[in-house]
Amino acid sequence: MKLIELLDVSKVYGRGGAETRALDGIDLAIDAGEFVAVMGTSGSGKSTCMNILGCLDKPTHGRYLFRGVDVSKLDRDERALLRRRHLGFIFQSFNLLARTSALENVELPLVYRGLRKAERRRLALAQLDAVGLSDRVHHTPAELSGGQQQRVAIARALVTSPSIIFADEPTGNLDSRNSQEILTLLSGLHRERGITIVMVTHEPELAALADRVVVFRDGRIVSESNEPEPSGGGGSSRSAGPSGESGQPGESGHSRLSGSWGPGSELRGGGAR
Amino acid sequence: MMAWIAMVIALKEIRRNKLRSFLTGLGIVIGVSAVIVMVHLGKGASRNVTEEIASLGKNLLILSPGTRRRGPGGTRSDARDFDDGDVSAVEREFEDVIMAPLVVRPVTAVYANANVSTTAIGTTSKYLDIRDWAVSRGRGFAAHEVAAGSRVCILGQTVVDELFQGEGLLDVSFRIDRLSCRVIGVLEAKGQSAMGSDQDDIILMPLRTMQRRLAGNTDVSQIMVSVSEERSLAAVSERLRALFRERRNIARGAADDFEVRDMKEIAAMVEKSTSTLTALLGAIAAVSMLVGGIGIMNIMLVAVTERTREIGIRLALGARGREVLLQFLIEAGVLSTLGGLVGVLLGVGGSLLLTMKMTLPFVFVPEIVAVSFLFSAVVGIVFGFLPARRASMLDPIEALRHE
Numbered sequence: 001m002k003l004i005e006l007l008d009v010s011k012v013y014g015r016g017g018a019e020t021r022a023l024d025g026i027d028l029a030i031d032a033g034e035f036v037a038v039m040g041t042s043g044s045g046k047s048t049c050m051n052i053l054g055c056l057d058k059p060t061h062g063r064y065l066f067r068g069v070d071v072s073k074l075d076r077d078e079r080a081l082l083r084r085r086h087l088g089f090i091f092q093s094f095n096l097l098a099r100t101s102a103l104e105n106v107e108l109p110l111v112y113r114g115l116r117k118a119e120r121r122r123l124a125l126a127q128l129d130a131v132g133l134s135d136r137v138h139h140t141p142a143e144l145s146g147g148q149q150q151r152v153a154i155a156r157a158l159v160t161s162p163s164i165i166f167a168d169e170p171t172g173n174l175d176s177r178n179s180q181e182i183l184t185l186l187s188g189l190h191r192e193r194g195i196t197i198v199m200v201t202h203e204p205e206l207a208a209l210a211d212r213v214v215v216f217r218d219g220r221i222v223s224e225s226n227e228p229e230p231s232g233g234g235g236s237s238r239s240a241g242p243s244g245e246s247g248q249p250g251e252s253g254h255s256r257l258s259g260s261w262g263p264g265s266e267l268r269g270g271g272a273r
Numbered sequence: 274m275m276a277w278i279a280m281v282i283a284l285k286e287i288r289r290n291k292l293r294s295f296l297t298g299l300g301i302v303i304g305v306s307a308v309i310v311m312v313h314l315g316k317g318a319s320r321n322v323t324e325e326i327a328s329l330g331k332n333l334l335i336l337s338p339g340t341r342r343r344g345p346g347g348t349r350s351d352a353r354d355f356d357d358g359d360v361s362a363v364e365r366e367f368e369d370v371i372m373a374p375l376v377v378r379p380v381t382a383v384y385a386n387a388n389v390s391t392t393a394i395g396t397t398s399k400y401l402d403i404r405d406w407a408v409s410r411g412r413g414f415a416a417h418e419v420a421a422g423s424r425v426c427i428l429g430q431t432v433v434d435e436l437f438q439g440e441g442l443l444d445v446s447f448r449i450d451r452l453s454c455r456v457i458g459v460l461e462a463k464g465q466s467a468m469g470s471d472q473d474d475i476i477l478m479p480l481r482t483m484q485r486r487l488a489g490n491t492d493v494s495q496i497m498v499s500v501s502e503e504r505s506l507a508a509v510s511e512r513l514r515a516l517f518r519e520r521r522n523i524a525r526g527a528a529d530d531f532e533v534r535d536m537k538e539i540a541a542m543v544e545k546s547t548s549t550l551t552a553l554l555g556a557i558a559a560v561s562m563l564v565g566g567i568g569i570m571n572i573m574l575v576a577v578t579e580r581t582r583e584i585g586i587r588l589a590l591g592a593r594g595r596e597v598l599l600q601f602l603i604e605a606g607v608l609s610t611l612g613g614l615v616g617v618l619l620g621v622g623g624s625l626l627l628t629m630k631m632t633l634p635f636v637f638v639p640e641i642v643a644v645s646f647l648f649s650a651v652v653g654i655v656f657g658f659l660p661a662r663r664a665s666m667l668d669p670i671e672a673l674r675h676e
Contacts, residue, residue, distance in 0.1 A: 051670055054589075056589065056669050056670050057670060076593075076594060077593040077594060077595070080588065080591050080592060080593040080594070081591065081593065082591075083589065083590065083591040084590065084591020084592075085591070087591075089589050089590070091673070095582070095585070095586045095589070095673060096586075097583055097586060098583075099289050099290070100285075100289065104285070108586075108587075108590060109590045109591060111278055111281060111282060112278060112587075112590060112591050112592055112596070114277075114278060156590075
């Protein structure tokens with residue numbers, strides 16, 4: 001099942017002579033349960049593409065179908081609601097709130113969901129436990145190592161059971177040991193919980209963990225390859241299993257979220273389709 | 274729901290950054306407390322003045338010769354004084370008023386080594402009734418003493434303190450200018466008058482004693498007339514004026530060469546001018562509240578820049594512009610309201626303390642407390658709007674990139 005579909009998407013900055021074409025007629029489809037790595041040099045258009053996929057920006061031309069619904073025409077607030085209900089983000093620089101405990105950071109997206117305090121606490125603690133930080137819940141980012149901070153960020157991205165997680169160079173600011181930790185965590189989540197992940201990375205060995213690698217150059221996708229995982233052919237064949245079934249956790253998460261979906265209610269129809 | 278979310282977040286943010294919150298609210302604290310203190314001090318002063326004017330006596334008319342002219346030489350009178358005939362005329366004309374003739378004269382009082390310049394007043398025992406003034410030790414004048422012009426006197430507290438320095442003084446004789454005089458009583462302390470003079474710096478003696486033994490004539494320098502509550506002061510004042518124009522042969526159309534002062538009118542006038550002053554002080558203090566509001570705007574604007582990354586994170590996690598707007602508005606509103614609350618406490622406390630220190634009566638003005646408190650909340654929301662709007666308009670991508 002296609003979770004995300006970009007159809008002939010372009011993004012143009014500036015006008016007339018100063019026009020820059022950051023994305024030039026991209027077509028890209030991501031299935032539910034897929035783990036996609038995005039590569040490309042800076043200026044290749046991969047960040048622009050990620051911003052559009054993450055509904056932080058909208059395309060100049062083309063259509064963006066999210067669960068079959070065109071979300072490219074949504075306004076600012078509707079995109080915010082879409083992010084709130086369906087998307088999770090992991091950033092290179094962690095982007096945790098300073099002077100705020102790990103627990104409260106993880107609770108933050110739930111606050112915008114309007115959950116009660118006890119419920120927020122329960123979900124956040126469960127998620128912190130899942131990333132192995134149950135003994136660090138009251139530490140602030142300044143009191144945590146880089147790897148721990150990124151794990152808090154992952155817990156924050158996961159706590160809303162999003163349909164998809166966008167990870168923008170999640171290990172870019174970490175040393176190799178912590179990087180390994182984070183990657184193990186992400187690929188484990190993908191494998192065990194069937195979570196859809198789109199990850200930007202510069203390092204081929206990280207990209208190799210993904211089901212698929214998408215390479216950008218000059219605003220176009222120059223290669224899409226379904227390389228078999230170097231870790232073993234078995235992984236590849238198994239990944240088809242969870243991704244097929246991943247409709248289950250993804251779907252259940254979605255139906256729970258869509259209950260509170262306001263302006264973009266057509267999206268619910270899309271999801272059910 | 275949205276407001277609740279924004280409220281939860283705003284309160285968290287306020288607690289997270291206590292110093293910034295304190296500084297944001299500080300301007301409002303100062304503004305509100307300044308307004309409250311100013312208005313309460315003004316009201317206290319105004320009450321004080323009117324109370325003191327009332328302490329001169331209720332429903333009092335004061336007749337004095339000449340129209341008083343204030344010049345470099347002080348207050349001068351160029352018309353002739355009243356005399357005993359005028360006093361009897363008033364007594365005949367009005368049967369239902371209490372009146373007291375007064376002769377006022379600067380004197381030097383001498384006792385042992387002490388030597389004090391003060392004011393002697395020759396009058397009758399009615400004077401103390403009119404002024405509602407009690408004798409704290411000894412007694413007032415007896416009727417025969419007034420009639421005979423005996424050499425007895427009653428001292429004000431200041432004179433007692435300066436002349437006798439705490440010694441026993443009843444029935445002791447001392448000298449007033451050339452006159453030897455026996456102390457029969459001490460007046461209760463009255464304190465400063467509305468005009469700032471010491472009302473206790475005074476020696477009272479019978480009118481006759483003053484006229485015969487000190488002044489050497491039968492002039493009377495003032496006549497006080499106290500009118501009972503139910504009678505119109507204005508009517509009595511008008512009749513007195515007619516009487517004295519006739520007695521002093523003033524031609525039709527010519528100006529009076531005497532004055533009938535109505536203490537009620539003076540009290541009203543003074544009260545009006547002090548309340549104008551209070552309003553002025555309050556207005557000046559209100560400006561400081563405005564400055565407090567601008568302070569809020571200032572710090573919130575800086576905070577929005579400083580917190581750009583935080584706003585970006587919130588937007589990325591799905592906060593809508595209006596939720597960010599509301600969060601910042603509520604932060605500003607809560608801080609200014611808290612500031613207002615602290616300002617009210619400080620203001621009322623400060624007013625109590627200052628009025629006590631300045632020996633002014635404390636007159637609680639609930640309206641000004643309510644108004645300045647409400648205004649503080651409004652100030653926060655009004656001045657918080659611009660920064661909040663700026664925060665809500667941020668582009669999430671730009672905001673996340675912000676260092």
